[in-house]
Amino acid sequence: MKSAHQDVGNQFDSTALLRSVNLRPTRQRKALAELLLRHGDRHITAELLHEEALRAGVKISLATVYNTLHQFVDAGLLRELVVDSGRAYFDTNTSHHHHFFDEDTGALMDIPGDAVAVGSLPHAPNGRQISRVDVIVRVRKDDA
């Protein structure tokens, strides 16, 4: 039998995590943090995460999923990826790395380690500084 407390057996302390980035540990934010960060690296859209939360029995609106994802990005818990226009992907891996993007399926994959090396960057124009370098390796079905 399940205990009466809402202990779902999460392996990390989402409350502490949220507190550490100055976000109130609400039911919704804890649930999303657990869905997103419990497992290893994930690439997900707001829409899909919302569906996943609902399937997991979490009552949450799509607007809150959007809000929360953006707050997580601001807090450095997630990184936002732009690979096809029209939808935003969120990546739970915030360390420096690049991506494969499958043009046929829309799937995103991390490129392992430093398998991509960007040599010699140009310097940024006028009063600008480089904030990030994104490398997207687009792949598609082999025509062979």
Add this chain to the structure above:
Amino acid sequence: MKSAHQDVGNQFDSTALLRSVNLRPTRQRKALAELLLRHGDRHITAELLHEEALRAGVKISLATVYNTLHQFVDAGLLRELVVDSGRAYFDTNTSHHHHFFDEDTGALMDIPGDAVAVGSLPHAPNGRQISRVDVIVRVRKDDA
């Protein structure tokens, strides 16, 4: 006085260009080809190109601008860029090069020559082949 023929003094033959890629040289397609390809490299959105066409006195609908941009991409006359989710940019430079993206202003700039070198690419997963490698160097106002 202007001649009675519709000779607007374009420096290249848009009709021939369109024919060469199997697109009928309609009034609208010729006008867009001229706006896009007359000058050097451009990065533009459908919305902005539409406004520019209207300002130039070309009667054309936004739907046609979208259709035409995609046809030009398919024909290899343009390249579509994805840099911020929500809007698509089209680049008149179809040769191999990369981009700066100014996160503050939304401006795109070509990165000159081979100022960016991508060393060692990983090979594509399973039955996939690499179709393109995009490098986007995101810049923002200097915090200094």
Add this chain to the structure above:
DNA sequence: TCAATAATTTAGAATTATTTTAATGAAAAA
């Protein structure tokens, strides 16, 4: 040259992803 055919354009409706609004509910501070 001209009708017949096929391709293109268009206005407007529809779609998709996302953001905003204004009201209600929950967490932190007093």
Add this chain to the structure above:
DNA sequence: TTTTTCATTAAAATAATTCTAAATTATTGA
């Protein structure tokens, strides 16, 4: 607790793009 502040939500609003079906225009072949 009570108050204050922050978060959530449903629903409406917005933005970019695509679709639809009708009207127009380009090309082809007599």
